[in-house]
Amino acid sequence: MNFEYYNPKSMEELLNVLDNLRNYYFLAGGTDIVVKMKDKIVSPQNIVDLNDVQELKGISSEEDHLNIGPLATHTEIEESDLVKKYAYVLAEAAAQVGSPQIRNIGTVGGNIGNASPAADTVPALLVLDTTVQIESKNHKEEKNLLDIFKGPGKTFLTEGQVITKLKVRSIKEGEGAAFVKMGKRKALAISVINCAVWLRVDKDEIVEVRIAFGSVAPTPIRLLEVEKWLKGQKAEDDVFKQAAQMAQDAIKPIDDIRSTAEYRSTTAASLVYQGLKTALQRAREEVGNE
Ligand SMILES: Cc1cc2nc3c(=O)[nH]c(=O)nc-3n(C[C@H](O)[C@H](O)[C@H](O)COP(=O)(O)OP(=O)(O)OC[C@H]3O[C@@H](n4cnc5c(N)ncnc54)[C@H](O)[C@@H]3O)c2cc1C
Structure with missing residues (x-):
């Protein structure tokens, strides 16, 4: 495997790296992409490691929704008090992903980015009417999660774009x-x-x-x-x-x-x-x- 490795330390640095880059994949937990690289299903020229970008982490609540960073792992989601209270269907789905080892490193952003029709967190996110925030160097937009997927393994994200936040509607009384x-x-x-x-x-x-x-x-x-x-x-x-x-x-x-x-x-x-x-x-x- 021969590729350039990028390890941005902030959102600004990440967006700058992406602005000039072609033929890359992100590394979040690596549970999908590393397997695909080993099996030679993909051979990217560049890997952009997201793990040091703090802005992509964390789970918080706001008015009628939760903000979930794409780097939130399945274990973090499964164990989050906010998710258990306001989006418990997502905690249930995350708890069903693979094994404890996979859940400890696999992320919700990777589950979306991998675009498998079988991704477990996606149906739960869809029924919670999730909006995805997508950023590139000079642009920020929000899309309904349903509009992200193009086909097996393919999203509508273009080069330079990265998922930076999920807005997940809270479950209310009734x-x-x-x-x-x-x-x-x-x-x-x-x-x-x-x-x-x-x-x-x-x-x-x-x-x-x-x-x-x-x-x-x-x-x-x-x-x-x-x-x-x-x-x-x-x-x-x-x-x-x-x-x-x-x-x-x-x-x-x-x-x-x-x-x-x-x-x-x-x-x-x-x-x-x-x-x-x-x-x-x-x-x-x-x-x-x-
Ligand atoms: C043994 C095993 C069992 C598994 N079992 C299950 C299961 O039961 N259910 C299930 O749903 N999945 C399962 N998976 C698949 C995988 O673990 C999940 O899809 C996981 O959530 C991927 O997250 P990751 O952080 O490892 O992604 P990575 O491998 O790091 O990335 C996956 C893809 O997403 C893209 N990506 C990552 N972050 C972003 C971002 N912020 N913006 C845009 N694109 C991004 C990457 O470019 C890459 O194409 C399994 C995998 C293995 C190896």
Whole structure:
């Protein structure tokens, strides 16, 4: 492996480095990129290590959302009191990533940047309506997370751009969420299929709902049609069963080494049903499922 190594110490230095650089990858935890380099799937000319850029770290709360630095590791997310209280579905998803060793170094920014359709934190972030802050030398913008993904392993980020913050909407009273994953083995399993659900109820009515899936399409997806149908429906078992069937009909998964399309389709229905039921139960409890 032959590459130039850059190790900026501040955001300013990082953006300056990126301004003149081509053919590079970032190094956050390295759990994806180092494996890809070893397997010769990628051979970048340059590696930009993000780990000394303090501005990319930390988790804080603000009005109706959490600010999460892309360098937050899965363990930090899983153990954060703020995430456990206001975005517990994300803590649940982070807790399901790989093994403790992977969670200790793998980051949420890397999980997004790697753009795997199976990334576990992404469906949870999608149902929390996450906005991604992207910066380059002379520009800063915010995009909905859903608009970041182009295809397997590909994002719409262009050269010079880096994800600098995630704005994750807090779960409030009357709202509930759940993450459900089906992997091949319990530990170290990349998802065969994963699903996150968020809903807001008023008495017995579903006021708003978001459903996201991983591993059923080239990118993580939201089930916008099913969400639209659920809005205004009664929050009850029969409705959840119908929504589960609609979800199964809506997705077009593929066969691959981890599973078959048929298995993914039927599993999708049960994950949506289970997700809706758990989210409803939580919406009816107090805020914060520590
Ligand atoms: C054994 C094993 C098991 C795994 N199990 C799971 C699992 O169960 N679930 C799961 O979801 N993943 C799993 N993974 C994949 C991986 O651990 C995660 O995707 C992890 O979150 C990647 O984070 P990282 O910090 O290591 O990323 P890195 O490898 O450092 O980077 C990954 C990619 O993201 C880009 N990137 C990093 N930071 C930024 C940023 N701030 N802005 C823009 N782009 C950025 C990099 O350029 C690179 O392309 C597993 C990996 C291994 C090796």
